[in-house]
Amino acid sequence: MLVLVIGLLVFLGVHSTRMFAPQWRATTIDKKGLGLWKGLYSVVAVIGLIMIIWGYGQARLDPVLLWVPPVWTRHLAALLTIPAFILLVATYVPHTHIKARVGHPMLLGVKFWAVAHLLANGMLADLLLFGGFLAWAVPLYIVSRKRDRMAGVRYPKGQISRDAITVVVGLALWVVFALWLHGMLIGVKPFGV
Known part of the structure; x- marks a missing residue:
């Protein structure tokens, strides 16, 4: 269950930066560039998604x-x-x-x-x-x-x-x-x- 929760926090967290940290997001994009931001964003989102899928599958084994x-x-x-x-x-x-x-x-x-x-x-x-x-x-x-x-x-x-x-x-x-x-x-x- 812990992997599912962490995956949700990672995946939904990265998808919430514009809502919760818009200035940090804008500053990071300005400093690092849009391409690097999108690349890092995608990597973190995929990691979170994999953790969600794996964690949900594990949680279903012990419902x-x-x-x-x-x-x-x-x-x-x-x-x-x-x-x-x-x-x-x-x-x-x-x-x-x-x-x-x-x-x-x-x-x-x-x-x-x-x-x-x-x-x-x-x-x-x-x-x-x-x-x-x-x-x-x-x-x-x-x-x-x-x-x-x-x-x-x-x-x-x-x-x-x-x-x-x-x-x-x-x-x-x-x-x-x-x-x-x-x-x-x-x-x-x-x-x-």
Whole structure:
């Protein structure tokens, strides 16, 4: 469990520097250069991600049950992960109404993903993993939107065709992940297929 917690602190910590230490971040980028910053940032993030994956896997070997979620929460979780996938795709497809409206679709998608998994899982490791990501995404989304407003950031107006592409690709990824990849990578088949 300790490896999971440290991994979360490392991964989410490095992804929080703009929120908690913006001046230090800016000074470091000015002194070391953007390329070196991105390189170090990426290395630390990958180390944190590996620790999360390993720590979560280890924690699942010796599970600590906190509550038993009702069966219907699995179905609700499946529904809530649909917008998570669409928002993830919206992060990378330029000129969508979705990005123009929400500003930071990945953070909003992380919130949907985390809530979905918190509803459907009752182990301590699940609470740490999904609760940690939710506790990170909520304030970061608020701060990011506020920072955008203060800086006068305006996202380009969306195009219906880009939204359609985003939704179709997001749904396709959701189907592939829910029916095949989740079982292969996580060891849990959401639909038992």
